[in-house]
Amino acid sequence: MxxxxxxxxxxxxxxxxxxxxxxxxxxxxxxxxxxxxxxxxxxxxxxxxxxxxxxxxxxxxxxxxxxxxxxxxxxxxxxxxxxxxxxxxxxxxxxxxxxxxxxxxxxxxxxxxxxxxxxxxxxxxxxxxxxxxxxxxxxxxxxxxxxxxxxxxxxxxxxxxxxxxxxxxxxxxxxxxxxxxxxxxxxxxxxxxxxxxxxxxxxxxxxxxxxxxxxxxxxxxxxxxxxxxxxxxxxxxxxxxxxxxxxxxxxxxxxxxxxxxxxxxxxxxxxxxxxALADLLELDDPAFRALFAKNPVKRIGRDRFLRNVLYAAGNSGDAALAAPVKRRLDDSSPLVRGAAVWALSRLLEPAAFARLGERAQEADEAVCAEWAAAALAP
Structure with a gap:
């Protein structure tokens, strides 16, 4: 009533x-x-x-x-x-x-x-x-x-x-x-x-x-x-x-x-x-959950967040970030690996990036597409 x-x-x-x-x-x-x-x-x-x-x-x-x-x-x-x-x-x-x-x-x-x-x-x-x-x-x-x-x-x-x-x-x-x-x-x-x-x-x-x-x-x-x-x-x-x-x-x-x-x-x-991006690039899932406990970032999950961090690393122009980004090429998430490829294409000299691509062993279709697109980028 x-x-x-x-x-x-x-x-x-x-x-x-x-x-x-x-x-x-x-x-x-x-x-x-x-x-x-x-x-x-x-x-x-x-x-x-x-x-x-x-x-x-x-x-x-x-x-x-x-x-x-x-x-x-x-x-x-x-x-x-x-x-x-x-x-x-x-x-x-x-x-x-x-x-x-x-x-x-x-x-x-x-x-x-x-x-x-x-x-x-x-x-x-x-x-x-x-x-x-x-x-x-x-x-x-x-x-x-x-x-x-x-x-x-x-x-x-x-x-x-x-x-x-x-x-x-x-x-x-x-x-x-x-x-x-x-x-x-x-x-x-x-x-x-x-x-x-x-x-x-x-x-x-x-x-x-x-x-x-x-x-x-x-x-x-x-x-x-x-x-x-x-x-x-x-x-x-x-x-x-x-x-x-x-x-x-x-x-x-x-x-x-x-x-x-x-x-x-x-x-x-x-x-x-x-x-610091360098610190965030090292986050595994438990560390991500601990850092963002009771925080809205937690809901997007570690993989999506690392994707964002890797794009930021690629935009940074900071060559010192190349080393932690490279470690993400072995990440369990294809989303993270693909973002790492893009970031490295912007952080490394073309010749160094090409050599890295030649040695890469990647089965995921989307990540392979990232390697191919990066190789063709001017």
Whole structure:
């Protein structure tokens, strides 16, 4: 049974509890109203811009609107957690012999951290005001960014991420859908104006137009979601980015306001701020799991991560990395061996690489193709 309340004291009590739990922003939206997000999603899927993320097509019907996923949803409680860094993350791109890990993945997995806070807030709402509710944090077919925009947490910028007046482009989102009829806050307004810094910053040109993303060219997709080799023409553009990419977020002019909630930043692990590629190249599976325990990088697995590290080594121009890269030619994973071939083709002199290829004993078709392609490369 739907519970109705237009009393703003209800939302203020929920907001107060959210802040106590560590959320930086809490606003409310009508979960039933129509929106343009459905049409944008349909165009994205029809264009095939989701790449290997087939779940986006599979769940499109449920993803189109909050009530398509849960008919009982009446209101959305939208939460934000600031994760703005205390430094310029693009500085890591200058140290080519070290890896650049996206800011959000340098500490504990935010899904678990935010989910815990959301469950505590949901318990408070249910016990105090009643009504069924559901909790989400980037793990279900719910379009959270359009809901956050409707609630007034910010607006979707030209890079398709949420931009906040208070936190720039550095907000984790969480949401609670509820049967309660809660007063809506409404959009906050704001826009990107003529600024196109995020679009121009993208190394791979992943934005066909403002407010449109082609995931197949996005470095975050390539280093995290893509399971096989990265297309050869895009590998040089990865630079030393070994997990995710912060470029379009980091250049947003609104980030200057993110310092307002510095005390709420999620702690980064020192070992993950700018790890040496030489060290990462030596990781076996147990060492990988130990280094990335309770961290989002762990979910892509050691082989996919080593693929990224090897591409970074190939882009480094550091001949000293050739020795640890060579050791990966004997790796048990064809994905890793293929990436090692490409890296060595860029680290070794042509004659030395050719001699190495003559001695190579490789049975895997994909790795053999890497050797052949590298031999033909100018």
């Amino acid at each position: 739907t519970t109705s309340t237009s009393d703003t004291r209800t939302t203020e009590l929920i907001r107060k509890r959210a802040v106590e739990l560590g959320f930086d922003a809490c606003r409310f939206a009508d979960a039933r109203a129509g929106w343009e997000a459905e049409a944008r999603l349909r165009k994205f899927v029809e264009a095939g811009r989701y790449g290997e993320m087939g779940w986006m097509a599979d769940t499109e019907a449920r993803r189109r609107h909050p009530t398509a996923m849960w008919e009982g949803a009446r209101s959305a409680i939208m939460l934000g957690v600031n994760y703005g860094p205390d430094h310029d993350p693009l500085e890591a791109l200058e140290a080519r012999d070290r890896g650049a890990i996206s800011v959000y993945a340098q500490g504990d997995d935010y899904h678990e951290l935010i989910k815990g806070r959301l469950k505590q807030l949901a318990s408070f709402v249910a016990s105090r005001f009643g009504g069924e509710l559901k909790v989400f944090v980037d793990t279900a077919p719910l379009m959270e960014k359009p809901l956050a925009e409707r609630a007034g947490l910010g607006w979707q910028g030209k890079h398709t991420n949420l931009v906040s007046r208070d936190f720039g482009s550095w907000l984790f989102l969480g949401s609670i859908l509820t049967e309660l009829e809660l007063p809506s806050d409404g959009p906050s307004g704001g826009s990107c104006g003529q600024c196109r810094a995020c679009l121009d910053a993208c190394p791979t040109g992943a934005f066909p137009a403002p407010y449109q993303l082609d995931a197949r060219r996005c470095i975050s997709y390539l280093t995290i979601e893509l399971k096989g080799p990265v297309p050869a023409e895009l590998r040089p553009m990865l630079g030393n980015r070994i997990y995710g990419c912060d470029d379009c977020l980091a250049v947003c002019p609104w980030n200057k306001f993110a310092a307002r909630a510095r005390e709420q930043r999620l702690a980064a692990r020192e070992a993950l701020r700018s790890p």
